[in-house]
Amino acid sequence: MSGFVDAQIRKAGEKRGFAVMRLLTHWEEIVGGDTARMARPLDVGYGREGFGATLTVLCNGSNAPLVQQLLPQIREKVNACYGYSAISRVRVTQTAPVGFSEGQLAFAAKPKEPTAPPPQVVAASKELASDVESDGLRQALERLGQNVMARTKNT
Structure with missing residues (x-):
């Protein structure tokens, strides 16, 4: 391109x-x-x-x-x-080469807003991590599963 x-x-x-x-x-x-x-x-x-x-x-x-x-x-x-x-x-x-309202430009790129994973991805990650007894570890594994599954579905 x-x-x-x-x-x-x-x-x-x-x-x-x-x-x-x-x-x-x-x-x-x-x-x-x-x-x-x-x-x-x-x-x-x-x-x-x-x-x-x-x-x-x-x-x-x-x-x-x-x-x-x-x-x-x-x-x-x-x-x-x-x-x-x-x-x-x-x-x-300290001024832009355009009008005053257009000259108020942002200097840094806006950060991407996080998007919620689809419900089927959340359900699948909860099911995969359901056997883990530790709450903290289970939640971390669920988040990891959601991130991995959402990324593989987008690519």
């Missing part, structure tokens, strides 16, 4: 200055989890005055001082991703 959309994603990214799409798609791996939760890349601008580009990162207001302190490390890690010193400056912005 990625082979089909790779050209379109690269074309869209290059319009925003991201010649290396890995910067967008692997941001957390490049700068680290803590930094990625505080800031994310917006665009790469190439100015007329000298060499190197400017990377603009978005962060919320409370994290801006922390991100400002991390700018040298962010620049080093991003340049390592590019393979050469492509980024000469990193700029922090």
Whole structure:
């Protein structure tokens, strides 16, 4: 699937200055989890005055001082991703390039909500663990059975 959309994603990214799409798609791996939760890349601008580009990162207001302190490390890690010193400056912005309501974006992925196993899976796991005398062990085995059976039915 990625082979089909790779050209379109690269074309869209290059319009925003991201010649290396890995910067967008692997941001957390490049700068680290803590930094990625505080800031994310917006665009790469190439100015007329000298060499190197400017990377603009978005962060919320409370994290801006922390991100400002991390700018040298962010620049080093991003340049390592590019393979050469492509980024000469990193700029922090606290607003999104869209309207105010759209700019209130979440920085972290929402955790998946746990789903209840089907009733037949619960019944089967209780039946399999019914011979165990210890309540704690029996409940743990029931949960394990439910997780295993629900996973095998989904795949």
